[in-house]
Amino acid sequence: MTVLTRTIEVTRTYGDVTALDGVSLEIHQGELVGLLGPNGAGKSTLINLLVGLRRPTSGTVELLGGSPMDASVRRGIGVTPQETGLPTSLKVGETLDFVARHYPVNRKDEVVERFGLADLIKRQIGSLSGGQRRRVGVALAFVGDPKIVFLDEPTTGLDVEARRALWDGIRAFHADGGTxxxxxxxxxxxxALAQRVVVVGGGRVLADDTVQAVKRFVGVRKVSLAAPELPDLPGVIDTERRDGRYHLVTGDSDALVVALVKSGLPFEDLEVQPTSLEEAFLAITATEASHV
Amino acid sequence: MSSLVLAHTRVQFIEQLRVPIGLVAGAFFPAAAFLAFVVPNVSDPAFALGATCAMVVFAVMSTGMIGLGINVAQDRELPWDPYLRTLPAGPYPRIAGRVLTAMAISLLAMIPVVVLAALFTGATLSPPRLLFGLLAVLVITIPFMLIGLFIGFLLPAKAAIGVSQILFFPIAILGGLLGNPMAMPAFIEAVSPYMPSRGALELLWWAVMGIEVNWLAIGMLGVWTVVLALATAWAYRRDEGRRFS
Structure with missing residues (x-):
C-alpha cells in the first residue's frame, strides 16, 4: 500500500512541555484512520505537524512524498478550520470558491451536493447556525479534490442528526478511494467511521489497531470496594488506595469480581462503574508511564 | 500566483465592504474636519487645495495605521488564519491582498473630502494633475500601511486598537495636518519635516499643485519607509516564529 503520510520518531516540545514524544506513524492510501485521545494528548500537535503548521523539534514528517512545509505538496491535502474559524461576512459560495482557487481541481459542485449546502450557497456565514457552519467548514477540506483530508474534531458540538449527515459526507469521500x-x-x-484507530496519550502512541481491538482496550471499568487487603486479581490496569477503599481499573470487571469472590477474602460495599473515555486514557497512560 | 493575489484581494475587499466600519471611520473624520475647519475659512482656491491634500493624507493614515493595524491583529487571533496557512499558497498572496485592499480603501476613504472640496471651495484640478495626485496617494499609503502591519503583527488586537490611535494623533498633529498646514506653530514647524505625515503631505502637494516643497520632509518619508519595512519584516518573522515553528 502506498504511504501517503508518515512521521518517523517525531518529538515536539513547546518550552518545557513535551506534546509529542517519539511518534512514528504511517497512513496508507484509502485508509480511514481515527486519532483518539483525551484533550492535551497530542492529537492537534500531530495534525499541525502533518499539515505543515508546525515543525517537529526532532524527527521527520513526510507528506505525499515531500515536506508539508512545501506549498505545492499541500495541493494534495484538505484541512478543516476550527469551529469558529470561518469569516462571517463572506457568503458560503464565495468561501468555497476562494478556497477552491488554491487547488488545480475544483470540486465545489460535488461538495455542495455531498454536504447538502445548496440552500446555503448565497447566505453569509455569519447568518448560519453552528451546525451549518460546521458543515461548510468540513466541506472546505474536500473542495480541492484532495488525496488525504485531515479533520480535527469535525463534529464537536453538533447534534446527532447533523453529526450523521457529516459522517455520510466523509464516508462518501472514503468510498471513492479518499484517505x-x-x-x-x-x-x-x-x-462509526474508522477502521483503524490510533490512540494517543501523553504525547505517545498507546495503541494502533482495529476499532474492535481498541474498543476492548479503552472499554475499561472502575471497581471499587472496601477491604483490608486484596488478593492477586486478573486484568487490573491500575490500583489506587484511598480512604480505606481500593479503586481498581480493569478491562474485564466480570472476571475480576469472580476472582475476588473465589479468593474468599472479606470485602464490602462493592461498586462497578463505567469509566469515561477520559478516565480510561488516564489509567492507560499512567500504566504506560510506570512501565517505562 | 497572481490569480491567488486576486482571490485574496477580492475576499478581503468584500469583507471590508460588508462590514464598512473601517471605511466609514476612515472617511468620516477627514470629511467632518474638512467641513468644520476648511470650508468656512477658505480664502483662495490654492489654500483650499492644500488643505484638501492634508485631509487626504489624514484619510490615508487612518486607513493604513488604524484600519489595517486592527485588522491584521484581529485576524491573527482567529482560527481562519492558521487554516489559510494550510492551503497550498504560502503567506504572500494574503499579504499582497491586504496591501491592495488597504490601497483601494484609502482611495474610497478620500472621496468625501475630494467631493466636498470640489463643491464648496472652488478648488480645481486639471486631469493630469488629478492622475498624478492619485499616483502620489498610492505611494504615500505605503509607509502608513507598514505602520499598520507592524502594529498588527506585533500586538494583540486589544492593544493594537489603542496603540494605533495613540500613535495616530501625534503623527497627524506634528506633521501639521490639523490646523493650517501652511502656517504652523514654531514647534510643529521645526519637528514636522521629520514626521512621515509631513513628507506624505509635501509629496502630495508636489504632485497635485506643483509648488515648491520641503524635500527634507520627502527624503525623511523615504527613510521612514525603509525603517518601517525592516521593522515590519522583523515583526512578521517574530509572529511566524511564535505561531508556526
Missing part, C-alpha cells in the same frame, strides 16, 4: 485522518474524543464517532 482520511480524523481526530475525535468521541469513541462513538471513531467507531
Amino acid at each position: 482520511v485522518l480524523l481526530t475525535s474524543h468521541y469513541l462513538e464517532e471513531i467507531e
